[in-house]
């Protein structure tokens with residue numbers, strides 16, 4: 001795959017991506033976490049690269065969101081989706097879902113979204129997701145007690161490359177091996193020629209070592225699992241809680257059990273024998289000290305209680321020979337000495353929980369030759385220390401190899417496990433969004449999924465039809481939002497009372513269209529729409545534009561009139577760009593051009609009547625109507641009425657005053673205005 005052909009990927013990024021295990025898969029599936037694993041690529045950048053790869057795959061020129069307001073709406077919708085994710089991964093992954101004009105892309109996401117809608121965001125699943133994160137590479141592992149040895153310079157380089165965790169030493173002969181064996185607990189000889197050589201120490205001849213690095217350095221796979229232990233355990237929990245399917249090559253219970261035996265530092269936990277050996281080696285000095293005290297206390301006590309009778313001649317001979325109290329001890333108190341030493345030995349063996357072979361060496365730490373005070377034999381102590389440490393290393397090594405072997409085949413399944421848990425978070429965010437906004441999957445018409453071009457009986461081949469839509473951009477709880485029905489085909493003006501919900505209607509249409517083109521469910525009971533090439537949404541400008549800004553706005557519409565055939569154009573009160581009279585003329589001209597090129601458009605305007613008069617064709621005017629005034633407040637029917645110029649708010653107020661005036665005694669009361677006055681005003685609105 002030519003990575004540089006992805007939009008936004010230059011030579012440097014392509015080189016970084018090439019370092020991934022499987023860049024093609026990562027790019028094809030939009031796996032932001034895997035892409036972000038490439039050196040120097042952040043998650044945000046990874047999302048942009050994934051989007052580029054998707055665009056290339058679907059031959060998507062991009063640019064669906066053609067204006068600032070369109071991009072703003074997309075960002076707001078994306079925000080509503082990402083705030084429903086648990087993991088950072090899912091938030092970034094959602095960034096790869098963008099509105100596209102390409103059917104294949106929309107269909108791809110729709111397929112994913114349909115699956116997502118089946119998902120239930122159960123609280124225990126969401127809780128388990130908290131600890132799921134993309135897998136990390138372990139830190140560099142260095143193993144100091146083991147080394148590789150070879151006589152061959154070429155093999156030396158190959159070994160350094162294949163097993164960087166160990167030192168590689170060049171030796172001349174068996175003598176060299178023997179020397180290494182004195183410095184390292186284990187020496188792995190790589191040359192066949194060493195087979196059969198007997199050297200003291202743990203020397204293994206493994207000409208196949210470089211092909212089986214995990215056997216030689218079980219720390220490598222173990223450090224991967226140790227580093228990612230919490231995330232893997234959380235992913236297992238997610239699979240259980242959500243009852244997700246697990247591949248046949250992955251046994252969750254076995255994996256979980258193996259993980260509980262792994263410490264964070266990559267050592268193996270939960271082995272009683274290893275714990276015994278480790279504790280014995282660690283406590284050796286202290287236990288020997290206590291054993292000495294036990295013996296000496298015992299002996300001191302015995303001496304204190306003993307009446308030693310010694311004949312004068314014997315005493316004389318002892319003194320003449322310059323013999324010390326030791327000889328006296330051996331002569332007179334040998335039994336007590338033996339008992340004291342026994343107590344010391346038993347204490348030591350007991351305290352360190354030694355096994356028979358080790359106990360044998362331990363006994364020699366306290367000799368049979370009587371001395372007072374009783375003293376340890378440093379040589380014997382050294383031997384026991386060596387024995388315990390070597391046994392501990394052997395045991396730890398074997399446990400590591402066994403566990404590494406057990407986990408060796410689980411790397412792939414674990415990757416899939418974590419990825420599936422993270423993807424579930426993406427799905428759950430979509431499903432929660434859909435539930436919170438009462439969404440449904442929109443239908444594209446003509447139905448282009450199965451090549452049926454027959455259109456739809458609604459006759460909206462070039463527009464949209466929304467039933468009971470609720471704008472997710474409204475800052476209101478769902479139950480406070482009045483559902484809106486709105487259907488447009490072609491170019492339409494939308495009139496309506498102040499604060500009637502015209503802008504909110506444009507926001508609703510934009511939201512529905514953006515979400516539909518992302519391939520996602522939309523906040524409405526039912527939506528049918530045309531697949532558009534782009535969304536041009538122009539928000540209301542604040543105040544009159546200066547000449548330069550006015551010029552550039554007109555230019556923008558000129559381009560749109562020329563090339564916007566497949567576009568949806570939403571414009572909010574364009575009249576504010578210049579003086580009212582001129583605005584109506586300009587808007588009428590824009591509508592004519594858009595209508596001629598077959599675009600779909602909704603222009604919100606308070607000048608609907610004036611524009612209709614200026615236009616050289618029969619412009620449709622829809623209206624958001626006030627049904628009346630209740631306690632001085634407008635009561636509005638939020639769904640635009642087709643082909644109906646809505647009455648303005650002032651007209652409604654004058655009408656209310658007229659009705660009130662008639663009700664209040666027909667204007668006979670001094671000080672009350674006559675109904676005739678209001679009638680005169682009302683006539684002007686006709």
Ligand SMILES: Nc1ncnc2c1ncn2[C@@H]1O[C@H](COP(=O)(O)OP(=O)(O)OP(=O)(O)O)[C@@H](O)[C@H]1O
Pocket residue numbers: 474476480481482483484496497498499500501502503504505638
């Ligand atoms: N469908 C709806 N359900 C409930 N409330 C709505 C709905 N649509 C709009 N509103 C409320 O009405 C307010 C005004 O809506 P909006 O700004 O869309 O009206 P407008 O017709 O564009 O007003 P203006 O004529 O002043 O530009 C919104 O802030 C919102 O509180």
